Amino acid sequence: MDQFPGTNLSLLNLPITELPLSESFILRSKLMGFFTLQDILREDQRMLHEKDDYSERWYFEFIDFLKRKELLHLLR
Numbered sequence: 544m545d546q547f548p549g550t551n552l553s554l555l556n557l558p559i560t561e562l563p564l565s566e567s568f569i570l571r572s573k574l575m576g577f578f579t580l581q582d583i584l585r586e587d588q589r590m591l592h593e594k595d596d597y598s599e600r601w602y603f604e605f606i607d608f609l610k611r612k613e614l615l616h617l618l619r
């Protein structure tokens with residue numbers, strides 16, 4: 544866990560390409576029109592699976608990243 548979890552909120556507006564995420568996650572995010580984690584969080588989470596280029600692996604990586612950065616509570 545990170546020492547200062549409050550500072551993790553700044554990660555939400557960084558470009559996904561600058562975050563420690565897989566190349567596959569970065570590519571799928573771009574194909575779906577997401578450029579920051581905030582873009583993904585703004586999306587209706589129940590409808591994400593209907594987007595072209597969505598995959599469960601992509602979503603699990605997203606969830607795992609949020610969990611590791613203590614940001615999982617931001618999902619609606």
